[in-house]
Amino acid sequence: MDILLNVLEQQKINEEITISGSKSESNRLLILQNLFSEITIDNLSDSDDAVHMQHALSSNTETIDIGHAGTAMRFLTSYFAVKSGREVVLTGSERMQNRPIEILVNALKDLGAEISYEEKVGYPPIRIKGKKVTKETVQINGNVSSQYISSLLLIAAKLEKGLEIELLGEITSIPYIQMTLSLLNQLGIEASFVGNKIKVLSKKIIKKQTVIVESDWSSASYFYSIVASSEIGTSIQLSAYKKESLQGDSCLAEIYTHFGVTTVFGQNFIILKKEQKSRLETLEIDLKNAPDIAQTIAVTCFAEGISCNLSGLHTLKIKETDRLEALKDELTKLGAVIEVTNKSLHLGRSFDMHANIAIKTYNDHRMAMAFAPLALKVPIKILNAEVVTKSYQKFWEDMQQVGIQIEVV
Numbered sequence: 155m156d157i158l159l160n161v162l163e164q165q166k167i168n169e170e171i172t173i174s175g176s177k178s179e180s181n182r183l184l185i186l187q188n189l190f191s192e193i194t195i196d197n198l199s200d201s202d203d204a205v206h207m208q209h210a211l212s213s214n215t216e217t218i219d220i221g222h223a224g225t226a227m228r229f230l231t232s233y234f235a236v237k238s239g240r241e242v243v244l245t246g247s248e249r250m251q252n253r254p255i256e257i258l259v260n261a262l263k264d265l266g267a268e269i270s271y272e273e274k275v276g277y278p279p280i281r282i283k284g285k286k287v288t289k290e291t292v293q294i295n296g297n298v299s300s301q302y303i304s305s306l307l308l309i310a311a312k313l314e315k316g317l318e319i320e321l322l323g324e325i326t327s328i329p330y331i332q333m334t335l336s337l338l339n340q341l342g343i344e345a346s347f348v349g350n351k352i353k354v355l356s357k358k359i360i361k362k363q364t365v366i367v368e369s370d371w372s373s374a375s376y377f378y379s380i381v382a383s384s385e386i387g388t389s390i391q392l393s394a395y396k397k398e399s400l401q402g403d404s405c406l407a408e409i410y411t412h413f414g415v416t417t418v419f420g421q422n423f424i425i426l427k428k429e430q431k432s433r434l435e436t437l438e439i440d441l442k443n444a445p446d447i448a449q450t451i452a453v454t455c456f457a458e459g460i461s462c463n464l465s466g467l468h469t470l471k472i473k474e475t476d477r478l479e480a481l482k483d484e485l486t487k488l489g490a491v492i493e494v495t496n497k498s499l500h501l502g503r504s505f506d507m508h509a510n511i512a513i514k515t516y517n518d519h520r521m522a523m524a525f526a527p528l529a530l531k532v533p534i535k536i537l538n539a540e541v542v543t544k545s546y547q548k549f550w551e552d553m554q555q556v557g558i559q560i561e562v563v
């Protein structure tokens with residue numbers, strides 16, 4: 155489905171939106187719930203990725219296809235590796251079959267797991283013969299994806315002696331590792347992260363409890379972008395959010411102050427408000443702790459005529475698409491002057507934007523969602539707009555609610 159986005163008349167927006175639960179918290183809790191039946195989950199994500207995770211966990215078939223869901227692929231690898239007596243082939247979309255998994259597979263094999271590659275070495279599909287693993291220490295490279303580490307941490311408490319992980323190299327996406335550890339702590343599982351060592355103690359049974367998933371902060375980023383490009387006085391209320399978030403992308407509240415957007419924390423909601431015009435000429439920021447909001451920030455900078463130097467982006471090359479190349483190609487079509495390296499993006503100041511450009515989305519939900527706010531400036535076409543459901547089912551509905559007109563073309 156291709157769509158044309160337009161805003162007929164810029165008006166001061168004043169809307170309330172409820173966003174579904176965090177897909178990262180949800181996919182962790184779904185694994186944990188299967189290991190500890192004492193857990194009840196509230197405000198679970200309705201994203202495709204969480205649906206894939208639920209299907210995988212309840213499936214009895216040998217082959218399990220998790221589509222584009224990176225967390226499902228990585229977290230289920232450890233989950234099935236220690237599920238004695240079960241043999242599965244974990245596979246995914248064509249892109250998933252080109253997203254690396256060898257670092258995690260090697261760590262699991264070091265612990266005693268039995269995993270082999272069905273096609274290309276280092277990539278899904280993988281065959282996993284579930285068995286009891288007995289080792290309790292492992293080393294793993296921390297600079298490619300934090301999901302490998304979270305994956306090991308999620309099963310750690312169910313191992314006979316718990317698990318001690320030594321992280322090698324520079325650690326990327328640290329807040330996602332901390333999210334995993336915080337959830338374990340919240341459940342009553344003892345875990346510590348000191349220097350480059352993480353330790354999780356074994357735990358057989360936990361207290362019966364309900365865990366409430368906070369709404370998704372990465373999804374909130376698109377509203378930050380909309381408010382940044384709106385008239386002074388515009389405000390959008392988003393639920394259900396809290397100040398003490400487990401999600402690293404809550405750094406948005408701080409980052410968007412540079413675009414004149416303030417965040418007020420209420421009881422279970424936030425209000426984003428455009429307070430003033432941005433006086434910033436160049437935004438310099440390292441996003442190694444928040445890679446999923448890089449596309450949103452680059453597009454907001456372009457919309458606002460602000461140049462930016464974004465660093466810490468090495469993981470973007472192995473996400474749903476090569477996000478650095480995709481940003482370069484699509485922003486260039488709109489008139490941007492942009493350069494990318496393997497880990498950074500440099501956008502020049504530009505005050506002109508081409509109208510009616512068709513933005514390719516490369517099977518990447520965040521390409522579609524990050525470019526949508528540009529409709530506040532010029533009519534823009536989004537190709538294969540349905541990709542958004544990977545993380546955000548009612549994205550286009552919510553865009554309409556904040557005044558963006560949508561026409562299927």
Ligand SMILES: O=C(O)C1=C[C@@H](OP(=O)(O)O)[C@@H](O)[C@H](O)C1
Nearest residue numbers: 178225299300301327330445469
């Ligand atoms: O653990 C998680 O829930 C995630 C970790 C991050 O991946 P990397 O650690 O691969 O950067 C992030 O990009 C992804 O959307 C979700």
Ligand SMILES: C=C(OP(=O)(O)O)C(=O)O
Nearest residue numbers: 222223224225446473474
């Ligand atoms: C990178 C992402 O997801 P995953 O790696 O879980 O597919 C994302 O949602 O931006």
